[in-house]
Amino acid sequence: MIKLENINKIFANNFYALKxxxxxxxxxxxxxxxxxxxxxxxxxxxxxxGLSKPSSGEVLVKDERISKLPDDFASLFRRQNIxxxxxxxxxxxxxxxxxxxxxxxxxxDFDEDLIEKRxxxxxxxxxxxxxxxxxxxxxxxxxxxxxxxxxxxxxEPSIIIADEPTANLDEKLSLDFVAFLQELQNEGKTIVVAxxxxxxxxxxxxxxxxxxxxxxxx
Amino acid sequence: xFLLSSILFIANSIRYELERTLNSLPxxxxxxxxAGRHELISLQKLDKLLDIDGVQSAIPRYWGYYYFANAGVxxxxxxxxxxxxxxxxxxxxxxxxxxxxNDGMLVGQGVAxxxxxxxxxEYFNFVKSDGSLxxxxxxxxFDAKTSLExxxxxxxxxxxxxxxxxxxxxxxxDIVLQVANKDExxxxxxxxxxxxxxxxxxxxxDMRISYQNIFDYKSGxxxxxxxxxxxxxxxxIYDRASGLSGNEKKEIGILKALGWRIEDILQEKFYExxxxxxxxxxxxxxxxxxxxxxxxxPLLRDIFMGYSVxxxxxxxxxxxxxxxxxxxxxLSVPIYIAAIIIPSWRVASMDADEVMR
Ligand SMILES: Nc1ncnc2c1ncn2[C@@H]1O[C@H](COP(=O)(O)OP(=O)(O)OP(=O)(O)O)[C@@H](O)[C@H]1O
Ligand SMILES: [Mg+2]
Numbered sequence: 001m002i003k004l005e006n007i008n009k010i011f012a013n014n015f016y017a018l019k020x021x022x023x024x025x026x027x028x029x030x031x032x033x034x035x036x037x038x039x040x041x042x043x044x045x046x047x048x049x050g051l052s053k054p055s056s057g058e059v060l061v062k063d064e065r066i067s068k069l070p071d072d073f074a075s076l077f078r079r080q081n082i083x084x085x086x087x088x089x090x091x092x093x094x095x096x097x098x099x100x101x102x103x104x105x106x107x108x109d110f111d112e113d114l115i116e117k118r119x120x121x122x123x124x125x126x127x128x129x130x131x132x133x134x135x136x137x138x139x140x141x142x143x144x145x146x147x148x149x150x151x152x153x154x155x156e157p158s159i160i161i162a163d164e165p166t167a168n169l170d171e172k173l174s175l176d177f178v179a180f181l182q183e184l185q186n187e188g189k190t191i192v193v194a195x196x197x198x199x200x201x202x203x204x205x206x207x208x209x210x211x212x213x214x215x216x217x218x
Numbered sequence: 219x220f221l222l223s224s225i226l227f228i229a230n231s232i233r234y235e236l237e238r239t240l241n242s243l244p245x246x247x248x249x250x251x252x253a254g255r256h257e258l259i260s261l262q263k264l265d266k267l268l269d270i271d272g273v274q275s276a277i278p279r280y281w282g283y284y285y286f287a288n289a290g291v292x293x294x295x296x297x298x299x300x301x302x303x304x305x306x307x308x309x310x311x312x313x314x315x316x317x318x319x320n321d322g323m324l325v326g327q328g329v330a331x332x333x334x335x336x337x338x339x340e341y342f343n344f345v346k347s348d349g350s351l352x353x354x355x356x357x358x359x360f361d362a363k364t365s366l367e368x369x370x371x372x373x374x375x376x377x378x379x380x381x382x383x384x385x386x387x388x389x390x391x392d393i394v395l396q397v398a399n400k401d402e403x404x405x406x407x408x409x410x411x412x413x414x415x416x417x418x419x420x421x422x423x424d425m426r427i428s429y430q431n432i433f434d435y436k437s438g439x440x441x442x443x444x445x446x447x448x449x450x451x452x453x454x455i456y457d458r459a460s461g462l463s464g465n466e467k468k469e470i471g472i473l474k475a476l477g478w479r480i481e482d483i484l485q486e487k488f489y490e491x492x493x494x495x496x497x498x499x500x501x502x503x504x505x506x507x508x509x510x511x512x513x514x515x516p517l518l519r520d521i522f523m524g525y526s527v528x529x530x531x532x533x534x535x536x537x538x539x540x541x542x543x544x545x546x547x548x549l550s551v552p553i554y555i556a557a558i559i560i561p562s563w564r565v566a567s568m569d570a571d572e573v574m575r
Contacts, residue, residue, distance in 0.1 A: 051475055052571040071567065072479040079477025090574065103473065108484035155477070182260045 001027040001190045002047075002048055002159070009043050009215075015042045018215045021057070025192060029130035030185045030205060033194040035212040039193035042087070046160050048192065051076035061159065079104055083152030085162035089144050091096075091151075091171050093137040097128055100136050101150045101151040108155075124179075149180060155197040160184055162193045166200075174199055223465040224506040236430070244394040246403065247420040248410055256418070258389035265416060267393060270409045272402035278390030284344065289332045293325075295372045297379030322357030323374035330359045347384040352377060370404045451550070458557040462565060470565045473572030486558060492556035495551045502550075503543070 002025040004185050006189070011016040018040050028124040033041045036184055046052045047059050051064040076082075091100050101119055101174060121128045124144040130137065152160060162181075166174040174197065182205050185191060193200065202208065211218040249268065250259040267276040280297030282433055321344075325333070333342055333356065343351040354374060379385065392416075395410075397403060407419045462470070473483050 004250075004429075046381070046571040048571075052569040072481070075474060075479040077478050078475075082477075086475075090475065092469060092472060097350060104476040104478075105476050130455075151476070 001025055001029070001064060001115070002192065003058075003060040004044070004142075005058045005060070007044075007047065007054045007059065008049050009040070009047065014205070016215050018047075018054075018161065021096050021212075021215075021217055023210060023217065025190060025218075026166040027190055028185075028188050029207045030191040031180070031193070031209065032200055032206055032209045033212065034190060034196060034201070034209055035194075036196060037214045038214070041212065042163055043215075045192065045194055046164050049161055050078050079108070082161055083155065083157040083159050083160045083206070085148050085160065085165050087163040087165075087167055089148050090169070091136045091144060091147060093135075094135060094186055096135055097147050098131050098132050101154055104151060108112075110159060118154055122153060126150050141168055142170075142176070145169060145173065149177075153184075158189060160189050160191045162191070163193075164195050164198045165193065166195065170199040170209055171199075178203065245400070245422050246395040246410075247392050248395060248414075249418045249420065250414070251416050251418050256392075258385065259392055261388050261390055264393065266413055267395060267410065270406055272397050272399055272406055274396040274398050277396075279392050279394055280376045280383075280385060281391050282379070282383045284382070286332065286550070288336045290333065293329055293370055293372050295374065295379055295382065297376030298373055300378055313467035320373075321378070321421065321573050322355045323372050324358045325356065325373075326371045327359060329372055330356070342505075344382045346382055347536045352382055354382075409441075430470040440471050447550075455553055455557045458554070458561070459541070460561075462561050465571055466562075467565050470562060471570045474566060474570035475574065480563070480566045487558055487562040488555060491555040492551070498554075499547060499550050501518055503546070506509070 002023075004021055004023050005022040010014065010016055015062075021040075021044065033044060043052075045069065047186050048061060049055055050059075050069060054067050058065055059065070059137050061077070062081060066077060066189060069077060092103065095103075098119055102115055107120075111169055119132075120129075123132055126149060128143065128146055128150065131143060136144060137180060139147065145165070165177055165181075169177060178199065179195070181191065187203055200206065248259065248263075249555055250257045264276050264278065275417060277299075282295055283292045284295050285292055300506070333339070341355045343353050346352050380387065385391075395406065397406060399411050403421060407421065410419050412418055470483055473486075474480075478486075
């Protein structure tokens with residue numbers, strides 16, 4: 001499902017954020033990427049989602065060479081296949097909950113009914129129905145996190161990517177997130193979570209933990 | 219944008235007035251000079267002037283300045299021949315209400331206002347040169363639309379003008395010639411000078427130049443203001459174009475990360491910029507229109523109207539020049555849109571990753 005082949009990612013001053021990384025995630029797997037801060041987790045997730053390109057090597061997602069796709073095609077591919085749960089939420093703060101959730105659908109020209117049906121289902125699922133028209137800025141951290149997840153699911157992607165999803169949550173909310181994660185796994189989604197939160201490392205339903213240190217696989 | 223449109227509106231109104239004024243000027247005016255000064259001209263000259271080839275008519279004019287001490291201003295009093303069809307037509311057009319009798323006068327709005335302020339509602343007592351008073355009835359006030367040219371004017375029968383200014387019966391202030399063919403004007407001028415070397419001959423073009431000078435002087439100020447306005451506008455544009463704020467960049471990054479293509483993002487930005495700038499345009503337009511035509515452009519108009527002796531009011535005539543509107547439109551809306559789209563495009567073509575960091 002997801003394949004990285006001999007990836008190098010080099011930033012300014014010849015800094016290697018990733019060094020010769022190869023890894024493989026199968027369909028339906030839940031994989032954790034683990035490293036200390038600065039280890040290169042976010043960089044790997046960006047490459048998988050086509051948000052950036054490797055300096056060398058190839059990234060294949062669903063057999064598509066996403067690392068070679070022109071920018072607009074990468075966007076389209078991302079829209080159709082990947083739900084991204086960002087570390088810093090990345091919500092559009094002065095839009096309502098509903099509007100934030102449908103952002104990924106806007107360029108697709110879906111019909112209104114379908115959109116509203118999907119939104120209603122997600123709002124219900126993440127206990128946000130009453131907050132539908134609330135401006136996101138005014139929500140609590142846990143509520144914002146749930147909006148982020150709902151937004152990641154609106155396009156019904158087969159791959160979910162989460163970057164330090166619990167970094168901004170207290171313990172209770174973190175546990176809620178873990179529960180969501182398991183639900184998603186049960187739905188058959190392929191999931192990659194970057195984290196250094198110990199909470200994740202002894203969960204029975206996690207399939208694999210990939211550890212990185214300063215851009216190198218351990 | 220508001221200032222810009224206001225200035226354009228005022229300039230336009232004034233230019234319009236100027237054109238009208240110029241068109242109503244006589245083609246040739248003959249004055250007598252004595253010791254370098256304008257003197258009364260003898261009516262005996264009329265026949266000889268009429269004999270010049272190409273001169274259609276020669277009409278004496280009786281006019282002068284009357285100093286109105288209470289308000290410290292000068293009015294122009296113009297005597298007209300009430301039986302002269304040319305004049306009565308013009309007056310008929312100018313007239314808002316009232317009729318013109320043997321002992322009545324028609325005044326511009328500025329004059330009417332000052333008279334009213336000084337408690338003369340129905341008549342005015344002119345002081346003649348021998349110190350006695352001459353009462354003249356206020357027969358009517360000119361239409362507001364013609365205000366710039368006739369604002370400080372008083373029209374009355376020529377007999378009254380002669381009486382008030384104590385003009386001799388055989389003399390007039392100057393003589394106006396109408397010509398059949400404009401190309402003949404230089405020849406006619408030459409002939410007039412030949413017959414009466416002590417004349418000063420003024421043509422419409424001379425007038426045009428001096429009016430134009432006044433206007434140019436004012437439009438110099440106008441231009442300065444205009445440049446300031448344009449400059450401010452482009453400062454804003456430059457500010458927009460030279461980079462998006464951190465938030466705007468981040469937003470574009472988010473959209474891209476959520477699977478928006480560059481064209482999707484630019485389309486959205488285009489709508490946004492179009493709506494914003496179009497609204498700004500309409501708002502500025504309405505604000506400028508009401509500022510200039512409803513409020514009569516306080517502050518700004520003084521710059522244009524200059525420092526006339528007569529500090530009285532006149533209306534800016536309402537004219538809308540669609541060419542001018544489209545200039546404002548094309549100066550503002552597309553430029554603003556471009557100023558939004560170009561930096562957005564730059565940001566949108568970067569890696570989403572990079573943008574969101
Ligand atoms: N666009 C960039 N330009 C320069 N350096 C970068 C860039 N992106 C990442 N880096 C560097 O690459 C390294 C890996 O960054 P990355 O964000 O992938 O780490 P991480 O494991 O996600 O860390 P964290 O736990 O702090 O999120 C870091 O040293 C970071 O400073
Ligand atoms: Mg990170």
